[in-house]
Amino acid sequence: MQKTVQQEEQERLDAALRDIEEQLRGIGPRYTGQDFTEQMLDLQREERKNRLEVARKEPYFGRLDFQELPQNTGVNPGEPKPLYIGKAGVARNGSNELLVIDWRAPAASMYYSFTGGDDPAAYSSPDGDVSGYVHLKRNFMIRGGEIVRLVDSYIRGQEEGGVSDEFLLYRLGENKDNKLRDIVSTIQGEQDKIIRAERNKALFIQGVAGSGKTTVALHRLAFLLYQYEGRIRAERMIIFAPNRMFLDYISGVLPELGVGDIGQTTFGDWALELLEHSVQLADPSETMAYWFEERRTIEEIEASSGRWKGSLAFKASIDERLAKLQESILPDAPFVPLEGFTLTPSMMKEWYETDYGDETVMVKRDRLVSRIKRWLESELKHRGVADKKKRSAALAKLNSFVKRIPSYTALQLYASLYKGKTALPDVPKAIAKTTSERLQAGYAAAEDLAPLAYIHLKLYGLAKPPFDHIVIDEAQDYSPFQLEALRLCQRTPSMTVLGDLQQGIHAYAGIQRWSELMDLFADGDTDFFELNRSYRSTMEIIDFANYILGGMTGGVKPAVPVFRSGDPVTAVETSDEGWLPAVSETVKEWKAAGGFDTISVVGRTAKECAEIHRYLLAQGLEASLVQSKQPTYGGGLTVVPVYLSKGLEFDAVLIADAGRANYDAIDAKLLYVGCTRALHKLKLLYRGERTPLLEKWQG
Numbered sequence: 001m002q003k004t005v006q007q008e009e010q011e012r013l014d015a016a017l018r019d020i021e022e023q024l025r026g027i028g029p030r031y032t033g034q035d036f037t038e039q040m041l042d043l044q045r046e047e048r049k050n051r052l053e054v055a056r057k058e059p060y061f062g063r064l065d066f067q068e069l070p071q072n073t074g075v076n077p078g079e080p081k082p083l084y085i086g087k088a089g090v091a092r093n094g095s096n097e098l099l100v101i102d103w104r105a106p107a108a109s110m111y112y113s114f115t116g117g118d119d120p121a122a123y124s125s126p127d128g129d130v131s132g133y134v135h136l137k138r139n140f141m142i143r144g145g146e147i148v149r150l151v152d153s154y155i156r157g158q159e160e161g162g163v164s165d166e167f168l169l170y171r172l173g174e175n176k177d178n179k180l181r182d183i184v185s186t187i188q189g190e191q192d193k194i195i196r197a198e199r200n201k202a203l204f205i206q207g208v209a210g211s212g213k214t215t216v217a218l219h220r221l222a223f224l225l226y227q228y229e230g231r232i233r234a235e236r237m238i239i240f241a242p243n244r245m246f247l248d249y250i251s252g253v254l255p256e257l258g259v260g261d262i263g264q265t266t267f268g269d270w271a272l273e274l275l276e277h278s279v280q281l282a283d284p285s286e287t288m289a290y291w292f293e294e295r296r297t298i299e300e301i302e303a304s305s306g307r308w309k310g311s312l313a314f315k316a317s318i319d320e321r322l323a324k325l326q327e328s329i330l331p332d333a334p335f336v337p338l339e340g341f342t343l344t345p346s347m348m349k350e351w352y353e354t355d356y357g358d359e360t361v362m363v364k365r366d367r368l369v370s371r372i373k374r375w376l377e378s379e380l381k382h383r384g385v386a387d388k389k390k391r392s393a394a395l396a397k398l399n400s401f402v403k404r405i406p407s408y409t410a411l412q413l414y415a416s417l418y419k420g421k422t423a424l425p426d427v428p429k430a431i432a433k434t435t436s437e438r439l440q441a442g443y444a445a446a447e448d449l450a451p452l453a454y455i456h457l458k459l460y461g462l463a464k465p466p467f468d469h470i471v472i473d474e475a476q477d478y479s480p481f482q483l484e485a486l487r488l489c490q491r492t493p494s495m496t497v498l499g500d501l502q503q504g505i506h507a508y509a510g511i512q513r514w515s516e517l518m519d520l521f522a523d524g525d526t527d528f529f530e531l532n533r534s535y536r537s538t539m540e541i542i543d544f545a546n547y548i549l550g551g552m553t554g555g556v557k558p559a560v561p562v563f564r565s566g567d568p569v570t571a572v573e574t575s576d577e578g579w580l581p582a583v584s585e586t587v588k589e590w591k592a593a594g595g596f597d598t599i600s601v602v603g604r605t606a607k608e609c610a611e612i613h614r615y616l617l618a619q620g621l622e623a624s625l626v627q628s629k630q631p632t633y634g635g636g637l638t639v640v641p642v643y644l645s646k647g648l649e650f651d652a653v654l655i656a657d658a659g660r661a662n663y664d665a666i667d668a669k670l671l672y673v674g675c676t677r678a679l680h681k682l683k684l685l686y687r688g689e690r691t692p693l694l695e696k697w698q699g
């Protein structure tokens, strides 16, 4: 009897797994001796073992049959060869022949970029461009050594010749837990272009909610490490995310891709470390409370201190102050510690400018001071000055001379911008007052950290090696000044900067246009990508979210759904008394239906969430409340303020109260963020009048 495709593939999988097991058995115990060569060999064995262990779980997820065309015409192409593509490349035991090719390898790029049709496909390899025909694209889902799903998304010469989305749709239809996952088996062409984009540029990615920005950035790191092995190091890459909970949420992806050691931080934590914790961060929940717990007007947002301090105009004032400081370092009078001893200003200038050329201003200043001290010691010795009195008079003169050479910490210089004679004339009075008081109490607000970090870097430089690559997530919330500070930590721009202007809910601190950030770089050092397809939510949810943004001006781009249909979105009115029972009933109903692993009740404010949370607990529901300083997100049933839900996703979302009192016309972005967290199910309750954003919605 003829074997089915599934049986043939299962046999091949069994053989691959046997090979992998055999190789794993062949790796002996770890070397613990002192021999350096043996230690290096041991490290290589460990790396191989890690790769094999990744492969043992799921050796591959795809197969591409490729018939390479010879470079010189007239020669017949060979037979199509199957390429099995997995998370980790594995060679056959005892040979160089590849059992599985790594998803990041040049040939594997066709698996992602090939869109069907009879024309040749191509990829770039280190030996030049390779082209040929794709005959088959097959997707597998392998669990516990068994092929549980096999889908051919392209067979040459069959049907319409396009690549089908069936496998992608199947994956998108799955439930989510409390961690973001890798997507190697279903990376889409437009995402693959970003992942494989060249290294020495600042890539800016504008992507709608759920377009895979965060996921793509993480895959890009894994790609860069593979492609530029030895030239880019994991310890010199860093990911900036908005908060600790978000970092916890994304923390699974890189290990799944076999990548470790990449720093993950928030701008605040990074800046505080750079400043050696010379200042404490004021509680960010106060800022959140100010902007989100009460109503704020557009005028208040535009006049916010965060916007002002994040601006390039403020940076220009700081640059001027730094230039003045630089000029004031060199003494213009000679140093005469004793009669007949003279150190001329021109000598000091020569040391300062020639000997310490590229160092930052305070480093140069400190070296100059040490040099003056050494000069005095050697003069005293040289001229045989033994008299104690004379020596101590000379040292006293030295002390008063060097004291006059200005010395600043970042904090001192920053504080001087707001107070006293040195205050900048153009700082708005209210900003100067609150900032000064805060700094005096030993605290900085988030908005102070970019200028502080920038000043520190300009004064003292970077104590650590520069970053090889920087990822900034939710970059629409960054000010130009923040990015400028990070730019100082790199020799060449190599960044992935991603965000969504349509989710720019921290408008009091962030940007309105990407050009505000892109203009910081030289022409040719940036690239811009747009991701408009949304993979997270069903068509119904995306259409609804697009509707919310529909009334907004300013080049809003609707998200394009993948053709995945689900339940219609509903909006239900409740009375004040019936509101909390309605929230709890909905949750109970969803739990009883059993179709969702993660459910979220999204509230407008922390206060509203606390109220809902208490009620749900009293109803015997196990719910957790997300708060602003939370380090982890546990999944299950959560109650979360809408402004903290950004970046997360849930199988089902209930917007607790979409009434007018909660979401006014200016809150479109906030409601959009809340609604686009949902994968499969979205419902809104509202008390009293509906938000004007949904006034004409026919749901």
Ligand SMILES: Nc1ncnc2c1ncn2[C@@H]1O[C@H](COP(=O)(O)OP(=O)(O)OP(=O)(O)O)[C@@H](O)[C@H]1O
Pocket: 168, 171, 172, 176, 181, 182, 183, 186, 187, 188, 191, 207, 208, 209, 210, 211, 212, 213, 214, 215, 216, 500, 503, 535, 536, 646, 647, 648, 649, 676
């Ligand atoms: N190619 C893909 N295949 C399968 N799933 C994908 C793909 N691209 C994205 N996803 C899924 O879509 C969801 C959204 O991804 P991600 O959180 O990275 O998007 P985002 O653009 O950062 O979203 P947001 O701006 O809303 O935070 C995730 O569940 C991710 O696994």
